[in-house]
Every structure is written in C-alpha cells, then in structure tokens.
Amino acid sequence: MNAPNRHELFVLDDGEKALEVTEDTKIPNAATFKIVKQDHTLGNMLRAQVLASPNVLFAGYKTPHPLHPYFLLKIQTDGTIAPAAALEAAASRLIATLSALEGKFRREFSFKDGETGGPAMAGGMAGMDTDPYGGGGAAWGGAGRDYLDF
Template sequence: MNAPNRYELYVLDEGEAPVEVNEDTKIPNAATIKILKQDHTLGNMLRGQLLSMPQVLFAGYKVPHPLHPHFLLKIQTDGTSPPDVVLSEACNQLIGTLSSLESQFKREFSFKEVDGGAGAGGAAGGAFATSDDPYGTGTSTSGAGAWGNNRDDYLDF
C-alpha cells in the first residue's frame, strides 16, 4: 500500500525541526512557514487566528499533498511585526482560546454530573426519558415538550 505508516504522520524524526521559516524575497514583510507533522486542523485554526490580528494583511495555508504530513502557511504583515513573531503571538492566543473552551466544556459536563446524569428530576423528568426523539419535535409523552423545558436536554447524548 502507498500510504505511510500511521506513526510517520505525527511523530517527528530525530533531529527534525517541527517548523521551518522561509522569508519571502518577492513580497515585503512576508514569510512561508512549513509546519511538519500537522494537517488541516491546525492550519485552519492558525489561519483564522492570524486573520483576526490587525497587523496581518494576509494569511493562508495549503496542504501540498495528502500523503505528506505538513502544510505551508503564508503570512504577510503590515511591517510593525515580523511574520514569525506574529505567528508566535497567534499560537499563544490560540492556546488561550482552546484552554478557555476546555474549561467551559468541563464546567458544562460537571453541571450534568451534579444534575444526576439523567436530566433534572431523574428518569421521569428528562426530555428524552419516555421518547426516543433526539430532535425535540414535541412528540414526548411525558409532557416535557420540546427543547427548552429542561436545562440540560441538549447534553443528553
């Protein structure tokens, strides 16, 4: 099979640098950054974070080939900060955003554990207790109704 081994997609080889920065000679204040052993997930998040920064004029990424586990990130700034410094700031902001999202996620699930796991009021009071209607179309026989009558009905998986 032509596909590489799974571990080659995310494990760096010995002495392999995870990031390579190449200054662009044709465009002022621009750089092409090669990020190894990553894919669209990180590329799209970094691009979005970079575009939200006021000093960034252009940010885009591409994955040259699906069998090669790296992507190229192109950044152009307005000249107040070099592209590699802006990328570092974007990474720090993204880490902060993701840690905030993680704490919000954990907080919501801790509320679910406090409520008893089956919704408010136990098995009889949950939005999906007597009906297998995951979309809340109002066919529940318990009288709980559709979405909104139970505080955590959106968390019942």
Template sequence: MNAPNRFELFVLDEGEKLVEISEDTKIPNAATFKIVKEDHTLGNLLRAELLNDSRCLFAGYKVPHPLHPYFQLKVQTDGSVTPSQIVTETCQSLLEKLASVEAKFKREFTFVDVDGAPKDMGPYGAVDPTSWEGGKDYLDL
C-alpha cells in the same frame, strides 16, 4: 498501499523540526512556515486567527499533497511586526482561547452531576433519547 504508517503522521523523526521558517525575498515582511506532522485542522485555525489581526496583510495555507503530513503557511505583515512574531502571538492567543473553551466545557458537564438534575438528562444536557417512547434516537412529530 501508498499511505504511510499511521505513526509517521504525528511522530517526529529523529532530528526533524516541527517548524521551518523561510523568509520571502520577493515580498516584503513575508515568510513561509512549513509545519510538519499537522494538517488542515491547524492550518485553517491559524489562518483564520491571523486574519483577525489588523497587522496581518495576508495569511494563507496549503497542503501540497495529502500523503505528506505537513502544510505551508504564508504570512505577510504590515511591517510593524515580523511574521515570526505575529505567528507566535497568534499561537499563544489560540492556546488561551482553547483553554477557555476547555474550562467552560468541563464546567458545563459538572452541572449535570449536581443534585436536582432531571433523571432523564443525557450526557449532552438534553433529555435522554432512550427515555422517549420506543427508545428511538429521534422524536416523531
């Protein structure tokens, strides 16, 4: 088929850079970042986090074609910081937030293993659906 091999979607080729930056000559304090081997997941996350920063005037991304594993992120700042700096700061902020979420997630699942937890406790903290009548995964009301 037309689809590339799966490993080509996430393994960098020899000499391939993960990020390419090109300054915009028509718009002041703007740049376009080509981020290789990533998709909408990271693009939307970066865009949303950039727009939370008051120094960022514009942030948007596009995936030019679904069979090509990269996206382009366009960023314009107010001039107090360069686009490269704000993207770097945003990535560091996202890494901190994700580490916090991971720590909270692991902490919640360790509470399930504590003595005194109900015997029918499921892996997500809710009552195990197999303990309901008939072993259904839903509850008839």
C-alpha cells in the same frame, strides 16, 4: 497501500524540526512557515487567528499533498511586526481560546451526572426531568426512549 503508517503522520523523527521558516525575497514583510506533522485542523485555526491581527495583510495555508504530513502557512504583515511575531501571537491566542473552551466543556459535563435542572440545563431546558443526550423519559417521547429512537 501507499499511505504511511498512522504514527508517521504525527510523531516527529529524531532531529526533525516541527517548524521551518523561509523568508520571502519577492514580497516585503512576508514569510512561509512549514509546519511538520500537522494537518488542516491546525492550519485553518492558525490562519484564522493570524488574520484576526490588524497588522496582517495576508495569511493563507495549503497542504501540498495528502500523503505528506505538513502544511505551508504564508503570512504577510504591514511591517510593524515580523511574520514570525504575528504567528507567535496568534498561536498564544489560539492556545488561550482552546483552554477557555476546554474549561467550559469540562464545567458543563461536570453537571451531567446526578443533576437535573441545574446550570447545565439552564438554556431553556430547566424543569425537564431527563437528560436530552440519551437519558430518555417523558419529555423526549416516553419512558425508556431517547431522541434517537424511532
């Protein structure tokens, strides 16, 4: 088919830059960033983080075509900071948020093996004698069954 090989969508070629900046000449304090070898996942998260800044007037992204592995992120600020600085601050906040989420995820799943009623079960499920994610038991419809059994 016409689709490129999967690795071509995420691996940078030799000499290829991951980020290209184009200053907008028609709109003050605006720039367009071409982020290569990324897709909607990063585009939407960056756009949301950029918009969280009070100095940003506009932020939006688009993927020109599904077969081209890049997206364009446009940022306009109020002039107190540059669009590149707003993107850098948003990327730092996004990395911190994702690191905190990963830490919470790892902590919760470290309790999964061998504990019942511990901190992972504290959300109103303390006292149940089974794992709600497939362990089965009386609390989820009988011994040897889990919530996916009909």
